[in-house]
Amino acid sequence: MHDLVPRLPAPQPREEHPYEHLDRIARALLARNTAGLSPFSIFQAWNDWALHMSRAPGRQIELAERAVKNTIRVISHISGIGEDADAAPPFQPKPYASRFAHSGWAKMPFLFWQQSFLATQDWWDHATDELRGLSAADSERVRFMVRQALDVVSPSNMPLTNPEIIEQTIECRGRNIAEGVQHLLNDMTHTLTQTRTEPPEGFRIGEDLACTPGEVVFRNEIFELIQYAPTTGTVHAEPVLIVPAWIMKYYILDLSPKNSMIRYLVEQGFTVFAISWCNPTRKQADLSLEDYRKDGVMAALDAVGKIVPDRKIHAMGYCLGGTIMAIAAATMARDGDDRLATVTFLAAQTDFSEAGELLLFLDESQVAFLEDMMWAQGYLDRPQMSRTFASIRAEDLIYARAVKRYFLGRDDLPSDLTVWNNDTTRMPARMHSEYLRGLFLENRLTAGRFAVEGRVIALKDIDVPLFVVGTETDHIAPWRSVYKIRLFTDCDLTFVLTNSGHNGGILSEPGHPRRHFRIGHRPAGARYVDPDTWLAAHDPREGSWWTDWVRWLADASSARTEPPAMGSAGAGLPPIMPAPGQYVYQA
Incomplete structure (x- = not known):
């Protein structure tokens, strides 16, 4: 019966003009400096959002009102904190967020910085919400990029606006900063040389991990x-x-x-x-x-x-x-x-x-960008994949870890899962391209x-x-x-x-x-x-x-x-x- 099913003709690859190799080299060089992200996809998403927002006066008025209300709520809470110390702050961190867990964030001036940040986050959540006519994919892309930008400027990342860092620095008399600098230098060396750290004692492959006979x-x-x-x-x-x-x-x-x-x-x-x-x-x-x-x-x-x-x-x-x-x-x-x-x-x-945030930047431009980068090096490399996964949970995997290592001076506690997580692999260029195009994109x-x-x-x-x-x-x-x-x-x-x-x-x-x-x-x-x-x-x-x-x-x-x-x-x-x-x- 299966022999009666017609076979699809094998696709014939298009012959590339020699000058196209120059284009691919140029894109591959650019991709190395953008962690594999296509700037064209990023520009397209922002352009789509901005054009639709410019044609939505009702949404603009709504957002202006929200900005004013958020500002008033923050100022009212801060100014009235002496009268009602038990009043709940108007803005709460997201359920998965842990950067404001330290008790010092409940005190001034840290409370003001925290609430200002959360009010801004709330405003941008609404600014990047669904907008009639705006592509859902572009809306999610802009929301993702805004979240990445806010993660960078969070007061929890700054040594002078984070009460936990200040408290630790006073207690340790600055030793935490010195140890953090050493951690930073070690991480920079490993990143630039692409060398791997040996697993710590008790986490050796074949002895402690992957040791089933x-x-x-x-x-x-x-x-x-x-x-x-x-x-x-x-x-x-x-x-x-x-x-x-x-x-x-x-x-x-x-x-x-x-x-x-x-x-x-x-x-x-x-x-x-x-x-x-x-x-x-x-x-x-x-x-x-x-x-x-x-x-x-x-x-x-x-x-x-x-x-x-x-x-x-x-x-x-x-x-x-x-x-x-x-x-x-x-x-x-x-x-x-x-x-x-x-x-x-x-x-x-x-x-x-519905493959989640991995799909946010997966369009024709992004796939072509990755293909040219892999064409130049022959595979998708470990750091390029690691950065992609880390960016999805940037607050925990990038910034919280950076604060802990570089400002609090605390080293990562080894575990079997973190040792495995650092032991990443590469993916062949052709296979990964077929996977992205045939399964994710199409x-x-x-x-x-x-x-x-x-x-x-x-x-x-x-x-x-x-x-x-x-x-x-x-x-x-x-x-x-x-x-x-x-x-x-x-x-x-x-x-x-x-x-x-x-x-x-x-x-x-x-x-x-x-x-x-x-x-x-x-x-x-x-x-x-x-x-x-x-x-x-x-x-x-x-x-x-x-x-x-x-x-x-x-x-x-x-x-x-x-x-x-x-x-x-x-x-x-x-x-x-x-x-x-x-x-x-x-x-």
Whole structure:
């Protein structure tokens, strides 16, 4: 039947004129000085906002009134503070903000500076609100840029207007400033030289982190496949294959022994395999998204099938690994490949129309800008990705950290998650360009326009049970975007919404304090329920969603059996070296 489906003609690349290389070089040089942001996209957003605001006299009057009212509210509170010391300030920090937590902000003159800043923030929130005729994307872009600018000038960032810095300087007699200068010099040296700091004692890879015992049983230029040693006398017959994102090192799922998802699965009697992606260099600039599917996910499935023959496989994809796993699963369903027992998606998007703040500057100009930068260097580099993610949560990840290190003189407290977070990877130019254009910009996967080997795939062809996890405060894969897979599939599906963010919500081991989750089941063929209705219908449960997931995996597995051998010499897959392998150390 599938042979009757017409194949799409392969797109023919346009031949570039030699002078276009000069244009690309110019844009690449500019991109290096703008952290990869296109100034044309920024100018377009401000221009769109300003033109529509200039044609909205009613909104201008409203904003003028709000500016006056905000000023009066601040002055009234400050001038009357002696009469009613217990009166609540008129402006409160946003729920997620922590920069004004110190008790000194309740006293003058710091209270005045704080309230003036929050009043200004309130005004700009309304100035960048929806405006008839203004593009929603441009409105959000302007709001984002204003937030970035306000974060820079916040009184909490200035040593003379932050009571905590002043108090610490007096107590330490200036020693905190001296230590802060040393931290600044160290950070500047690492930034300019692009050298990595060695993990502190107690956080060594292969010793303290990524230390679940196992063997590398397969390796190609894209990934190593790790098989983990069993710890139970019998195991579930069907193995588990973990596909992490290639934007991160795989050991986010094998951090410390106490919060390692891989170790937990092994202890529950599962045979676990995990992909450890390479850290690509300029020589691998032409690796494509299809290479990651075919020579990555599919090659791993082939290897697992040889080591554990005649058994279906539980596949799990995290973040971008979930997206490529969805593409692979839909392709397998289209082609009649029934090797999958179940598929689990952790904080993974398949529809990118509501992909959060990462979409704010993703237009044709921005993608072309990034493509030219990657064309010049062969990959998207670690600092360029890190700055993008940090800017989304600039208050916490940039300015609060800077105040703590450079003015309070406090060093970062090491943790397994921060060590992993600093161990970033690169992304090949071609693959990242295809990912940005085909998935983020054009949303082809759920629009019915994503082709694999010349033929379009559809998520609705997936007919194995799905377990999908979203996290409440995810700023990378917003949970409502993750939830949308329910729109594009008809199979049996269990959805979990857990608290915390993109990484913290996934690392939710049993016994972790302050963890809760919601869980709901959709039988195959059931009608669609929108995310807000689903949220209202499912009450939170205390504890870890891991236990429910393991129970779900066990219910979808057959009888327990003897653990398989490590690798398979007879199939040409003998153990190569102990876990965590070689690729995890690539800098």
